[in-house]
Amino acid sequence: MELSYLFLYFVLILLILAGGICLFKLRHNHKSIGDQENLPPGSLGWPFIGETIEFLKAENFVYDRMKQHSPDIFKTKILGEETAVICGPNGNKFLFSNYDNIFTAFRPHSMQKLFRSYNNHAATPVNITRDAEVQVTRAPGFLKPEALVGYVGKMDSITQQQMRIYWEGKDEVKAFSLAKTLTLTLACNFFMGTEDPEHVARVNRSFYDITLGMHSIPANFPGTKFYKASKAAAAVRKELRAVIGEKKAAIASGEQTVDILSHMIVATDGSGKHMPEAEIADKIMGLLVAGYSTVATAMTFFVKYVGERPDIYHKVLAEQREIGASKKPGELLDWNDMQKMKYSWNVICEAMRLTPPLQGTFREALTDFTYAGYTIPKGWKVYWTVSTTNKNPKYFPDPEKFDPSRHDETNSFPAYTFVPFGGGPRMCPGKEYARLVILTFVHNLVKRFKWEMVLPKERIIGDMMPIPEKGLPIRLYHH
Known part of the structure; x- marks a missing residue:
């Protein structure tokens, strides 16, 4: 068990042994929160830690509570916050449709501490919200399809x-x-x-620890996930500050740059001030994590599921060979090629259905609201998870079967039952970028190799993000 969990158990035992008035008051206050009128069913768990340990460690945390309390909504306390978990397709629709008037994005405290900046005049942390990062990418349209059209060839070349x-x-x-x-x-x-x-290698060494610590108890002492993540985040910041310095020098020399970092460097606010370097570094770190962890996970589970199904592999290979045959020698992929990869994308979608790259995200209630007959108080957090519908046989018959045909245009499943990129006005802005990256990887992988699993029964670990325990070793066979 992670040292932070042992530490929390130890503290809890000391509190219980101390007994008396202090613990009684803690329990009484905790109980009073849970007894507010018309809250959803569920449990807030222990004082302080709530049900955090179960949330981070139990594979079926949400499913079990849906069965126990309600298939629509239940309450819990995780990562230090009273939280309502809204489930099912109706819950997805409600969350996607009411983002601006009821909800705002929320990051758990562990993420707030990892993705933070400092202003120039005091050592006061400035929380870099997910909305702030999304705004950076949305404003100049870097992630819109029309902007990505010209980047496909570069993706192919790097891959x-x-x-x-x-x-x-x-x-x-x-x-x-x-x-x-x-x-x-x-x-x-x-x-x-x-x-x-060299920049990429130094950043890569630290990113794994950051992603593991993003959804952890923020106990910052040696041996905990959060401690490792904090050290890794500091190392990445240092590397990013060096990159920012190089980029500023290039801009000053008149070099033409069109990347998001350059945009952030030259942009000014309403008073003509430029964004501080520390803030730029933290926003870029957040964007890199968003463009790294979930995309790599989706690629990895494509490899896993296709490696287990030679019949599907040959269909993907046939599609990609047909695209390759239409290209001149040395010609790179383009936007039109990506639109032809329909079966390959169906396979990727099915991999994301069975193993979502990210289990869920958090929101904060801007006002009291009512859902499914229950009232959620202002300030409570709302947890949205993509997987409450993915394996429901009501929507996906034989849900454990890997079947890409579910995603054919001729087939359909009910709205809001498969939402790997979210939905509504806050749908993941990087959806199209992720699609292009993954399809480019698939094209280059299947054209070169066939593969088989070295560890067919390899265990999948991780809480919010699934990880193959041994890194998914595969045996390659070259075409």
Whole structure:
């Protein structure tokens, strides 16, 4: 068990042994929150920690409570916050439709501490919200399809280079590790305009610890996930400040730059002030994490599921070979090629249905609201999870079967039952970027290799983000 959990149990035992008035008051106050009129069913768990340990460790935390309390909504306390978990397609629709008037984005305290900046005049943390990062990418339209059209060839070129360096000539590789290296290389190029392998390598070494610590108890002492993540975040910030310095010098020399980092450097607020370097570094770190972890995870589970199904592999290969045959020697992929990869995208969607790259996200209630007959108080957090519908046989018959045909245009499933990128006005702004990155990877992988699983029964670990325990080792067979 992680040291932070042991520490929390130890503190709890001391409190119980101390007994008396202090603990009685803590329990009484905790109970009074849970007894407010018309709250959803559920439990707030222990004082202080609530049900955090179960949330982070129990594979079926949400499913079990849906069965126990309600399939629509239940209350809990996780990561230090009283939280309502809204479930099912109706819950998805409600959350997506009411973002601006009822909800705002919320990051758990662990993420707030990792993705924070300091102003220039005091050592006061400034929380870099997810909305602030999204605004950076939305405003100049970097992630819109029309802006991405011209980037497909660059994606293909970088992916081919990565395949030559890390995949070709190898008999066995760890797919998760190489997917992370590729996605981070692409993200560094797209967001920062850099391909410097030394920068990428130094950032890559730290990102895994950051992603593990994003949804953890923020206990900052040696041995905990959060402690490792804090050290890793500091190392990434240092590296990003160096990149920012290089980018500023390039801009000053008149070099033409069109990446998001350059936009952030030259942009000014209403008073003509530029964004502080520390804030730029933290926003870029958040964007890199968003363009790295979930994309690499989706790639990895494509490799896993297709490696287990030779019939599906051959269908993907046939589609990609047909696209390759239409290209001149050395010609890179383009936007039109991506639109032809319909079956490959169906396979990717089915992989995301069975193993969502991210289990869920948090919102904060801006006002009291009522849902499914229950009232959620202002300030409570709302947890949205993509997977409350993904394996429901009501929507996906034989839900454990890997069946890409579910996603054919001729088939359909009810609205709001498959939402890997969210929905509504706050749908993931990087959806199209992620689609292009993953399809480019698929094209280059299947054209070069066939593969099989080294560990067919490899365990999947992780809480919010699924991770193959041994990195998904695969045996490669070159075409």
